[in-house]
Amino acid sequence: MTHNTDEPTWGIELTPEHSPDRMASLAALAEDEGFDVAFTSSHYFNRDPFVVCSRMAETTDEIGLGPGIVNPYETHPVRLAAQTATIDEVxxxxxxxxxxxxxxxxxxxxxxxHDRPLRRVLETFDIARKLWAGETVTHDGTFTAQDASLNLEPTSDEIPVYVGAQGPHMLRMSGKHADGVLINAAHPRDLEWSAGQIEQGLADRPDDYGAFESLAFASVSVAAEEKEAREAARPPVAFIVGGAADPVLERHDVDRETAATISEALEAGDLPEAFGHVTPEMIDAFCIAGTTATVAERFEAALEYVDGIVVGSPLGPDLEDAIERAGEALDRATE
Incomplete structure (x- = not known):
C-alpha cells in the first residue's frame, strides 16, 4: 500500500466527553507527544465535534484536525462539507x-x-470535494442538493477524506475512491483480512488519484498496571461486540449468544449488565490493552498490515497519562 512518507502516521481519537477546553489541552498534549492527526468522535450525546475541533485549533500548530467519524444521516452532506471547510479555515x-x-x-x-450506507458515504465525500473545489452542485441520489455551493473556500488545496470502514464493501470502496481508510479493528487477524479487501479496491483506483493511507482505528487502553488498563477497556469492547457482524465474531470464536446478550443489555440501557459479560478473550480480540510495553508489541503487530494507527477510545483510565504512554508505545513499536 502506498503511503505519503516512510514513517507511519500516528493518530488519536479524542472523544468530546469533556469540556472543549479540556479537549483542547488534550490535543495540545497529543501534538507534543508526536501525534500527526487528532479525530474528534461524533455522537449526538457528546459535545459537537466541529466546535471542539475549532477550540483544538487554537491550542495546536501542526496536528491535523477533523471529525472522526461523522455520519451523513444526522447532518446533510453539504452542511458537513461547509463545517469541515470551516475547520480548515480556522x-x-x-x-x-x-x-x-x-x-x-x-x-x-x-x-x-440507516439507508444505503455505502452509496451515501461515497456520494457525501464526492460532493464535498466538488464543493471544496468551488463548484456549484446539483445532486439527486441518496440525498438531494439543488444548486448548492459554499460561500467559503478551504485554506488547503485538498482536504483528505478518510472513510471509517469495517465491512468488505466499505473497505473496497475506500481503497478505490478515498484518500485513506480508518479500519475499525485492533487485532492483526482483522487487519490482515481488511488489507485484502482494500487491495481489491486499490486495484480499481484511478491512476490520477493521490497516495492512499490505511490506518487501524483501534480501541486502545494503556496504563501503568495491566489490570487497570484492561478494566477500562470493558465499556468500548462491549459496544464493539454488541455491534459486531457475525463474520467478525466468528473470526475470534466469540460466542454469539453472549454477544447477543451484550447487545440487548446495551439497547436496554443496562450498561453494568453489558460490561459484566465482556470476557478477557473479547478484550484481547477488540482492544489493544495493557502496559506501555504490551501495547507497543501489539502496535508493532498491527503495523504489519497498515500504514499507521489511530489510538482510539478509551485511551486508558487516565487520559493525560494514556496519551503520553501511547506516544511512547508508538515510538517503541517503530524502533
Whole structure:
C-alpha cells in the first residue's frame, strides 16, 4: 500500500466527553507527544465535534484536525462539507474529513433510517470535494442538493477524506475512491483480512488519484498496571461486540449468544449488565490493552498490515497519562 512518507502516521481519537477546553489541552498534549492527526468522535450525546475541533485549533500548530467519524444521516452532506471547510479555515489548512456510515443503534435512537450506507458515504465525500473545489452542485441520489455551493473556500488545496470502514464493501470502496481508510479493528487477524479487501479496491483506483493511507482505528487502553488498563477497556469492547457482524465474531470464536446478550443489555440501557459479560478473550480480540510495553508489541503487530494507527477510545483510565504512554508505545513499536 502506498503511503505519503516512510514513517507511519500516528493518530488519536479524542472523544468530546469533556469540556472543549479540556479537549483542547488534550490535543495540545497529543501534538507534543508526536501525534500527526487528532479525530474528534461524533455522537449526538457528546459535545459537537466541529466546535471542539475549532477550540483544538487554537491550542495546536501542526496536528491535523477533523471529525472522526461523522455520519451523513444526522447532518446533510453539504452542511458537513461547509463545517469541515470551516475547520480548515480556522486551523490554517489542517482539516481532515473522517466520514462513515454511523452507528446503526445511535441513529435508531433518533428515528433515522440507516439507508444505503455505502452509496451515501461515497456520494457525501464526492460532493464535498466538488464543493471544496468551488463548484456549484446539483445532486439527486441518496440525498438531494439543488444548486448548492459554499460561500467559503478551504485554506488547503485538498482536504483528505478518510472513510471509517469495517465491512468488505466499505473497505473496497475506500481503497478505490478515498484518500485513506480508518479500519475499525485492533487485532492483526482483522487487519490482515481488511488489507485484502482494500487491495481489491486499490486495484480499481484511478491512476490520477493521490497516495492512499490505511490506518487501524483501534480501541486502545494503556496504563501503568495491566489490570487497570484492561478494566477500562470493558465499556468500548462491549459496544464493539454488541455491534459486531457475525463474520467478525466468528473470526475470534466469540460466542454469539453472549454477544447477543451484550447487545440487548446495551439497547436496554443496562450498561453494568453489558460490561459484566465482556470476557478477557473479547478484550484481547477488540482492544489493544495493557502496559506501555504490551501495547507497543501489539502496535508493532498491527503495523504489519497498515500504514499507521489511530489510538482510539478509551485511551486508558487516565487520559493525560494514556496519551503520553501511547506516544511512547508508538515510538517503541517503530524502533
Amino acid at each position: 486551523s490554517d489548512g489542517r482539516a481532515v474529513f473522517g466520514v462513515g456510515a454511523g452507528d446503526r443503534s445511535s441513529l435508531a435512537n433518533l428515528g433515522i433510517e
